[in-house]
Amino acid sequence: MMRTTTQRLLLAIIGLSLLLPGVLVAQQLPSAQGYVNDFAGVIPSDDEAAMRGIMSAVKEQTGAEMAVVTVDSMAPYPTIEDFGIALADEWGVGSAGGDDGVILIVAIQERQVRIEVGYGLEGAIPDGRAGGILDDYVLPDLRNNNYGAGLLNGVAAIAEIVADEYGVTLTGVQAEPRGASARSDGPDLGDIVYVIFFLIFVGGRWFFWPLLFAGRRRGFYGGGFGSSGGGSPTRFSGFGGGGFGGGGASRGF
Amino acid sequence: MAGSSKGWIAPVAIILILLGIGIFWFVGQQNTIITLEESVDSAWSEIDNQLQRRSDLIPNLVATVRGFASQEEEIFTQIADARARLAGAQTVGETAESYGEVQSALSRLLVVVENYPQLQSNENFIRLQDELAGTENRIAVARQRYNTTVQQFNTRIRLFPTRIVANRLGLEQREYFEIEESARSVPTVDFGSDD
Numbered sequence: 313m314m315r316t317t318t319q320r321l322l323l324a325i326i327g328l329s330l331l332l333p334g335v336l337v338a339q340q341l342p343s344a345q346g347y348v349n350d351f352a353g354v355i356p357s358d359d360e361a362a363m364r365g366i367m368s369a370v371k372e373q374t375g376a377e378m379a380v381v382t383v384d385s386m387a388p389y390p391t392i393e394d395f396g397i398a399l400a401d402e403w404g405v406g407s408a409g410g411d412d413g414v415i416l417i418v419a420i421q422e423r424q425v426r427i428e429v430g431y432g433l434e435g436a437i438p439d440g441r442a443g444g445i446l447d448d449y450v451l452p453d454l455r456n457n458n459y460g461a462g463l464l465n466g467v468a469a470i471a472e473i474v475a476d477e478y479g480v481t482l483t484g485v486q487a488e489p490r491g492a493s494a495r496s497d498g499p500d501l502g503d504i505v506y507v508i509f510f511l512i513f514v515g516g517r518w519f520f521w522p523l524l525f526a527g528r529r530r531g532f533y534g535g536g537f538g539s540s541g542g543g544s545p546t547r548f549s550g551f552g553g554g555g556f557g558g559g560g561a562s563r564g565f
Numbered sequence: 566m567a568g569s570s571k572g573w574i575a576p577v578a579i580i581l582i583l584l585g586i587g588i589f590w591f592v593g594q595q596n597t598i599i600t601l602e603e604s605v606d607s608a609w610s611e612i613d614n615q616l617q618r619r620s621d622l623i624p625n626l627v628a629t630v631r632g633f634a635s636q637e638e639e640i641f642t643q644i645a646d647a648r649a650r651l652a653g654a655q656t657v658g659e660t661a662e663s664y665g666e667v668q669s670a671l672s673r674l675l676v677v678v679e680n681y682p683q684l685q686s687n688e689n690f691i692r693l694q695d696e697l698a699g700t701e702n703r704i705a706v707a708r709q710r711y712n713t714t715v716q717q718f719n720t721r722i723r724l725f726p727t728r729i730v731a732n733r734l735g736l737e738q739r740e741y742f743e744i745e746e747s748a749r750s751v752p753t754v755d756f757g758s759d760d
Contacts, residue, residue, distance in 0.1 A: 390707075393702045397702075420682030425610070438699075439698065439699030439700070440667050440691075440692030440693070440695045440696050440697045441692075442680065442693065442695065442699070443691065443692065443694075444691075444695075447691070462687065526701040547585045556706075557611070557703050558699070558703040558704075558705065558706035558707070559699050559702075559703060559707055560699060561695045561698065561699060562698070
């Protein structure tokens with residue numbers, strides 16, 4: 313019982329180190345590259361550009377921040393939930409006061425996908441709805457290893473909900489349910505949406521843009537990043553510092 | 566006379582300055598410790614919120630399952646009992662214990678559910694299951710944050726010299742919210758060949 317101060321300190325350090333693993337592995341997390349963080353290299357560049365376009369529009373019009381993350385493996389994290397919250401805490405997607413961030417995360421080797429929802433959007437995207445988005449919009453393509461298509465469709469679905477929550481309409485964003493029941497034999501609407509999107513946001517930026525947004529071009533891309541199609545983001549100033557509490561849903565695929 | 570009076574001014578001044586520094590330090594530490602205690606409380610209330618949220622989900626979940634599997638009455642009773650015990654829990658330890666009971670009862674329910682394909686493809690059930698999994702994950706996150714805060718608080722009030730301040734405030738160590746690791750993962754539960 314007669315412990316010295318040094319012994320106490322030692323005990324405290326040992327106790328601290330036992331509780332530290334979470335902090336230590338946090339250092340192995342990659343740093344954010346922008347809205348799309350394709351660390352696994354599974355997203356075609358045109359899909360990536362389209363996602364970036366949607367997410368910049370969401371940020372611009374609602375203030376909410378979204379991110380897409382793909383990793384080869386979520387190791388050393390045991391579950392996609394552990395990985396998701398660690399990443400969310402580290403990156404702080406969303407604004408600091410509004411906690412309005414959403415992250416779509418895929419671990420390729422483990423074949424796990426998760427939507428991580430910030431505190432401020434838990435009302436707009438309750439867990440059940442997050443699960444529904446994965447089931448209807450993301451999983452069908454992911455099961456066929458069409459990561460770009462599935463994630464783009466998921467991003468569009470989430471963007472629509474977020475925009476709806478803030479009472480704005482995003483031009484050219486339309487998600488398409490791709491569950492077995494929703495699959496149609498006609499022309500693939502997703503492709504059309506994607507082509508339109510590509511024209512508006514990427515390929516025909518200088519051609520379409522003045523026509524569509526003649527009166528209000530200024531500012532849409534201003535202050536954003538990575539709006540150049542296909543190329544690497546020029547600069548990324550980091551996310552706003554939004555808080556997460558573990559809301560969202562996960563699926564294997 | 567004048568010479569001797571100068572002789573004791575210096576030590577008194579030094580004592581006063583030291584006393585001032587001491588009081589300054591004490592008040593500073595006291596504020597830090599009280600702030601830490603507040604964050605322990607608020608971290609706990611987040612766990613409490615999420616436990617409440619889970620308890621609110623359970624009747625819906627049970628009602629949905631009952632619609633397809635009314636004969637599984639035993640498991641419904643177990644869940645109701647565990648939920649009632651959780652509601653009556655007073656201390657952190659009791660809460661952690663009954664939390665585990667609710668969780669193992671729920672995982673048994675989810676295993677039972679595997680015998681009812683119709684239920685598993687039921688839209689409402691899938692949604693409830695997502696809500697339950699999300700809430701479990703929130704509890705796990707809140708629990709980790711609570712334990713980190715408790716660890717900071719306990720370290721500070723036990724270490725010298727801040728323990729003097731803590732003793733003066735009459736503060737005691739807080740209890741960790743500890744659960745069995747096996748109770749953590751509800752959705753992927755596997756009872757192996759157990760009947």
